Each structure stands twice: as C-alpha cells, then as structure tokens.
Amino acid sequence: MSSSATARRAQGRSYGTERTLTVLVGIVALLAGAAALAVGMGWLGRFRAQRAVLDPLAVDWLRDHALYARIGAIVLGVLLLAFGLWWFFRSLRPERHPDLRLDQTPGAELTVTSNALSGAVRTDAEQLDGVNRARVRSVGTVAEPALRITLWLGEGTEVRRVWQDLESSVLTRAREALGVDTLPTAVRIELDTAGSARVR
Template identity: 65%
Template sequence: MSKTIAAKALSRSYTGERTLTFLVGLLAFLGGALALVVGFGALGEFRGRRALLDPIAVAWLGSHATPARIAAIVLGVLLFVLGLRWALRSLRPEPRPDLDLDRTEGAELVVTASAVADAVQADAEQLDGVSRARVRAVGSRTSPALRITLWLREGTDLKAVWSDLDGRVLTRARESLGLDSLPAAIRLELDTAPAKRVH
C-alpha cells in the first residue's frame, strides 16, 4: 500500500477549508509585510510617517458617510455568514458513504457504510494476533476508503498481520465490492494485557 493511498484514507476532505485558510493567511502575511516595509521607511520617509488612513480617503468617507456605513455593514454581515458557514462545515460529522453496487433502475443494490465496516472488521478480527479491530468507511460514494485500527496481542508477528490484512481482508473487500482500489489507513496498537491480581 503506497503512502499516497493511505494518506487519501486518512485525510478528511478539507480542500475548501485549507484553500480559504491559506488565502486568508497569505493576505495577512502580505499586509503585515507591507506595513513593516512602509513603517521602516523603505518606501520613503514621508510614507513611513503618514497616518494609517490616508487623509484624502478619510475626507471622502466623511462626505459619503451613508454609503460607506451601508457598505461596511453589508461586508460585516457577509464575512459573518461566510465565517459561520465555514465553522459549521468544519464541525460537521464526516460522511460515511454507502456504496452503489448496481444502479440499474428497479434493481438497485446499495451496501451501507456500516455493513462494509462490519464485514471488514469481522474479517480483521479473525487474523492471528489481532485481539480486536475497529473499521470505519470514509470518503465518498465514488471514492470510498477505510480507516482500520487493529489491537495486537503481545508477541504478535507484525509482518504476518500486515501481509494477511493486505492479502486476505482488503483483497476480499475490494473483490466483494467490485472496486479496483480501496485505500486504507491502518493504525496498529498493542493491546493492554489484563492486570494480574496479587494475592
């Protein structure tokens, strides 16, 4: 399994949030850099000593106070709505996609995300050395992926578990679902041994 395939399964689709955050950060960085350049007098002593707001702009705003206030209120409301939408989108639960195995009208066949996760989990728990497993189906209907956490017993052969997981469990899941690829992010943990009572 390549790192890019595993990363696809690990990463939630935050493309919009990351792009917006990058653009806001870039604008803040450029604004700060420009303020430093002007403040240190690199663009001339006069500009470095001028007020932050240009007197001509202040005079224009004073003569057009009503339209300026309306524009400021509209901009503030717009930024508030966009920020609220951004926050709600970031906090929403990650989708668990159901898979369409057959889209023929009248004979549709859909496998739920929980059914896929339960089947893979049951297979994974049968592997030698695995005490328990947790599986989640993530991604989208067209590009599903799995997140698998395996708890291993002490002394388990890690290579054998990895080979069986990739060769048996994931291969069976791909073939059963009719998928060419099924990215999976796998997390391995050592299961805690039960505490021994001292008599």
C-alpha cells in the same frame, strides 16, 4: 473522482482547503504587519511615518461619499458574515459514511450499509493472528468506496505477516463481496498495551 483522490480520502478527512485559507490569511497578515513596521520605522520616509494611519485624502473622500462608503461597508460585512457562517458549518460537518448500492435494478435493489460493511471487515480483521482488536470505517463515495482500518497488535506480532494476511484474506474478500477491482484502504497499526502487565 480519480482513484488517487479516493485513496487520499481513505487516509483521512482532507483539510487542504482549511490549510490553504489559513496560509493565505497568514501571508496577508504578515505582509500587512511588515508594511506597518516599515512605515512606522520611517524606512519609507519620516513624513509618512508621522502621518495618521488613515490617509487624510482617504478621510476626505469618505466624507464626500458617505452614502457609497456606508453601502460598501454593509455589503462587505454581509459577504464576510455569509462566508464565515458557510466556513463554520463546513468545518463542523461530519465525515460521510455512505451506504453502498450494489444493485439498483428496480424491484431488486441491494444496499449494504456502511455499518454492515465496517462490521464485516472488522470481524474478519480481528480473526487474524496477532490482532487483538480492530476498528474499520467505510469512507469514500457510493461509486468509489474506501476503507480506513486501525489494527491493534499484540506484543511480538510480526507486522509483515499481519499485512500479508490482511491483504490476502480480509481485503480480497471485501473486494469480491462488493464486486470492485480496487478498494483503496488506509491501514494504521498500533501496539495494543491495554492488556499489558502492571509494573510493580
């Protein structure tokens, strides 16, 4: 997997496949609707507009080949059912947070759980000046880990300074601990209003 793909995974779970399928289904439905409108309005001829939705020739062919039509319909239905179930469970599948195997030497294995990594980075991030709280998630793969960080800053905090401190201390320490040169990280910064004074 390329580093750019890992960086995209850090930014958020990819829904590209779902969006592509939705766009394709929408295009097919739009074309079918446009074709039905053109036929119904008589733009392709009045005789065609007055004919039944299902062509009589097609009805005659289906009547003459009823067995093959039923088999084809059953096979198509089974395929659509299998595809729908696969798509349903794929959409509900939770995002993976893999553990990181730093050493796979037999007898001396060293594994860092995703919770441990997230907790360590969150603790370091919350110690930065201006950061009220933080949330960290370990994403990516075992071979190419990535982080997703959300920081809630206090009012009046300088964002540029927090960003520099995060890179120079927190992320550098995480890269050194994991023994990697790059650690794709998506950072989301929000203003923490939980402790704001109530307006009277």
